[in-house]
Amino acid sequence: xxxxxxxxxxxxxxxxxxxxxxxxxxxxxxxxxxxxxxxxxxxxxxxxxxxxxxxxxxxxxxxxxxxxxxxxxxxxxxxxxxxxxxxxxxxxxxxxxxxxxxxxxxxxxxxxxxxxxxxxxxxxxxxxxxxxxxxxxxxxxxxxxxxxxxxxxxxxxxxxxxxxxxxxxxxxxxxxxxxxxxxxxxxxxxxxxxxxxxxxxxxxxxxxxxxxxxx
Amino acid sequence: xxxxxxxxxxxxxxxxxxxxxxxxxxxxxxxxxxxxxxxxxxxxxxxxxxxxxxxxxxxxxxxxxxxxxxxxxxxxxxxxxxxxxxxxxxxxxxxxxxxxxxxxxxxxxxxxxxxxxxxxxxxxxxxxxxxxxxxxxxxxxxxxxxxxxxxxxxxxxxxxxxxxxxxxxxxxxxxxxxxxxxxxxxxxxxxxxxxxxxxxxxxxxxxxxxxxxxx
DNA sequence: TTGCGGTTGGAACAAACGTTCGATAGCTAA
DNA sequence: TTAGCTATCGAACGTTTGTTCCAACCGCAA
Numbered sequence: 218x219x220x221x222x223x224x225x226x227x228x229x230x231x232x233x234x235x236x237x238x239x240x241x242x243x244x245x246x247x248x249x250x251x252x253x254x255x256x257x258x259x260x261x262x263x264x265x266x267x268x269x270x271x272x273x274x275x276x277x278x279x280x281x282x283x284x285x286x287x288x289x290x291x292x293x294x295x296x297x298x299x300x301x302x303x304x305x306x307x308x309x310x311x312x313x314x315x316x317x318x319x320x321x322x323x324x325x326x327x328x329x330x331x332x333x334x335x336x337x338x339x340x341x342x343x344x345x346x347x348x349x350x351x352x353x354x355x356x357x358x359x360x361x362x363x364x365x366x367x368x369x370x371x372x373x374x375x376x377x378x379x380x381x382x383x384x385x386x387x388x389x390x391x392x393x394x395x396x397x398x399x400x401x402x403x404x405x406x407x408x409x410x411x412x413x414x415x416x417x418x419x420x421x422x423x424x425x426x427x428x429x430x431x432x
Numbered sequence: 433x434x435x436x437x438x439x440x441x442x443x444x445x446x447x448x449x450x451x452x453x454x455x456x457x458x459x460x461x462x463x464x465x466x467x468x469x470x471x472x473x474x475x476x477x478x479x480x481x482x483x484x485x486x487x488x489x490x491x492x493x494x495x496x497x498x499x500x501x502x503x504x505x506x507x508x509x510x511x512x513x514x515x516x517x518x519x520x521x522x523x524x525x526x527x528x529x530x531x532x533x534x535x536x537x538x539x540x541x542x543x544x545x546x547x548x549x550x551x552x553x554x555x556x557x558x559x560x561x562x563x564x565x566x567x568x569x570x571x572x573x574x575x576x577x578x579x580x581x582x583x584x585x586x587x588x589x590x591x592x593x594x595x596x597x598x599x600x601x602x603x604x605x606x607x608x609x610x611x612x613x614x615x616x617x618x619x620x621x622x623x624x625x626x627x628x629x630x631x632x633x634x635x636x637x638x639x640x641x642x643x644x645x646x647x
Numbered sequence: 648t649t650g651c652g653g654t655t656g657g658a659a660c661a662a663a664c665g666t667t668c669g670a671t672a673g674c675t676a677a
Numbered sequence: 678t679t680a681g682c683t684a685t686c687g688a689a690c691g692t693t694t695g696t697t698c699c700a701a702c703c704g705c706a707a
Contacts, residue, residue, distance in 0.1 A: 236684095252553070254469035257664065268686050270667080279665065335550075338467070366636050378617070382627050383636060389608025390601040397600050402593070412597050420635035421581050421598060472694065483656045485697080494695065 232275050240265055240275055241286055242328075249328035253283055253336045283336060284344040290329040291351045294322050298358065308365035313414050315359055319391055320406040327395075334392045360384040366418075387417055447490055455480055455490055456501050457543075464543035468498055468551045498551060499559040505544040506566045509537050513573065523580035528629050530574055534606055535621040549607045575599040581633075602632060 243264045247256045258279055262269045276282040298318050305311040323330050337348055364380035390413055403409060415423065458479045462471045473494055477484045491497040513533050520526040538545050552563055579595035605628055618624060630638060 252469070254467070258666090259664080269665095270687075271685050273666075274684065363636070379627070382618070382624065383631060385608065385612050386605040386628060386631055389605040391604070392608060393600065393604025403597070409597065412594070413601060416598060416601055416635065417631065418635045418637055420631065420633045420638055421578070422633055423635055423637075473696090474694080484695095485657075486655050488696070489654060 237275055240267070240272070241282075241289070244282055245286055245328035245332055248283070248286075248336070249331040253332070253339045258282070280340060280344060283332070284340055284348070286329055287333050287336070287340070287348050288351070290326055290333050291348060291355070294319075294326075294330075294333075295351060295355055297322060298355070302358070302362075308362055309418065311362045312366065312417065313410075315362060316387075316391070316414050316417075317407065317410045320394075320410045323394070324406055331395050334395060356384065356388070359387065363387070383417075387413075390416075452490055455482070455487070456497075456504070459497055460501055460543035460547055463498070463501075463551070464546040468547070468554045473497070495555060495559060498547070499555055499563070501544055502548050502551070502555070502563050503566070505541055505548050506563060506570070509534075509541075509545075509548075510566060510570055512537060513570070517573070517577075523577055524633065526577045527581065527632065528625075530577060531602075531606065531629050531632075532622065532625045535609075535625045538609070539621055546610050549610060571599065571603070574602065578602070598632075602628075605631075 240261065244256070244261045247260055247264060251260075258272050259269055261282075262272050272282075276285065298315060301314050301318055302311050305314050333348075337345070337352070340348055360380050363384045367376075367380055367383070394409070397403075455476065459471070459476045462475055462479060466475075473487050474484055476497075477487050487497075491500065513530065516529050516533055517526050520529050548563075552560070552567070555563055575595050578599045582591075582595055582598070609624070612618075
């Protein structure tokens with residue numbers, strides 16, 4: 218179940234339902250294209266046909282709008298991941314599922330995910346802390362899988378940092394996809410995910426499909 | 433030598449020298465911390481002691497300021513890379529130098545690099561095109577190295593896309609470092625670069641520390 | 648001294664922004 | 678009908694922003 222804390226007070230009342238979803242969706246679309254700062258509440262209002270003042274019936278502030286997008290998207294992704302990964306077998310399979318789920322979720326909620334990935338720093342105070350908490354939970358989940366694949370630490374001094382670094386490398390590959398992915402050129406994402414997992418496990422030298430013999 | 437085209441008209445006159453460098457440096461510092469949109473020209477002026485109007489003696493516009501930062505930083509990095517890589521031996525060594533140079537430049541010009549990495553989309557028209565051109569040159573340089581490591585293509589259908597994808601994965605790892613790097617925890621960058629190269633070449637399963645002889 | 652071009656600052660402007668206020672419909676329960 | 682709640686609107690306020698104008702300063706050559 219997803220985190221709920223002091224910054225989501227206004228899930229009470231009628232400020233929910235399909236209208237809210239529509240507003241969040243339109244806002245995500247604009248913000249993913251133009252960025253959070255460059256998207257005004259007026260833009261979102263215009264896009265949805267709602268008046269400017271009407272927006273403030275659904276959101277306390279612009280930052281609250283951003284927060285709602287991030288919180289919904291992130292906790293939904295997190296739930297999906299924790300459910301799927303727990304059913305996996307060994308660590309490699311868990312990693313594969315983590316990557317493929319991430320990319321799958323990504324294609325279904327491109328705009329929202331882009332916002333989650335690049336607009337965290339636009340949140341302040343409690344709202345920042347809440348999303349940061351979700352992010353950390355996501356990271357920890359991945360880091361444990363990577364640590365499992367690396368095997369027991371102990372030989373090198375900062376072996377503890379290894380899992381952290383490699384996990385951050387993986388998230389780097391995943392998150393950077395927003396910057397270049399082109400459906401016409403790079404679909405299907407499943408293949409992309411396979412490449413990513415393959416690179417992570419075996420590197421460029423690990424043969425795939427067919428191979429040269431090695432020393 | 434770095435690209436020069438229609439958008440850098442104002443390198444004429446006295447609008448250069450240490451004062452310009454100071455302004456660009458202060459602006460980079462603020463923009464790396466708060467983002468381009470959240471940094472006003474007034475902020476930069478206040479930081480440097482120059483008046484608001486005085487800023488417009490050095491920059492045609494706020495976007496021009498951003499462009500100057502990106503152009504200088506990127507062409508300098510590009511020059512450095514092309515020089516160093518041409519001296520390298522095999523493809524693996526080239527990749528290693530590419531990564532280590534990138535990270536080295538990165539530590540010397542953290543703020544400017546962060547801006548180059550994340551604020552491209554804030555440029556429009558010719559300014560956008562010019563930086564995009566530099567970026568493409570950088571990418572091509574890397575992609576050729578990766579292609580060389582992968583070996584001759586021809587077996588799989590979209591093998592041509594492989595080098596592109598793997599290169600983008602590498603840039604993903606590199607660029608994402610901005611999001612988490614902590615000098616107290618992650619220095620020295622040379623070790624980080626080694627880890628990145630090792631993952632790229634051999635993956636998590638490749639042995640490290642105890643190394644096997646090769647070829 | 649005068650003159651001049653490179654450099655700087657004070658003041659102002661128009662536009663855009665986030666936010667608030669008060670009013671007004673529509674609906675439902677008493 | 679009345680009372681109250683949900684949903685929406687037009688208008689406005691105060692602030693910040695990028696940018697411009699123009700006057701003034703500086704150092705140096707004539």
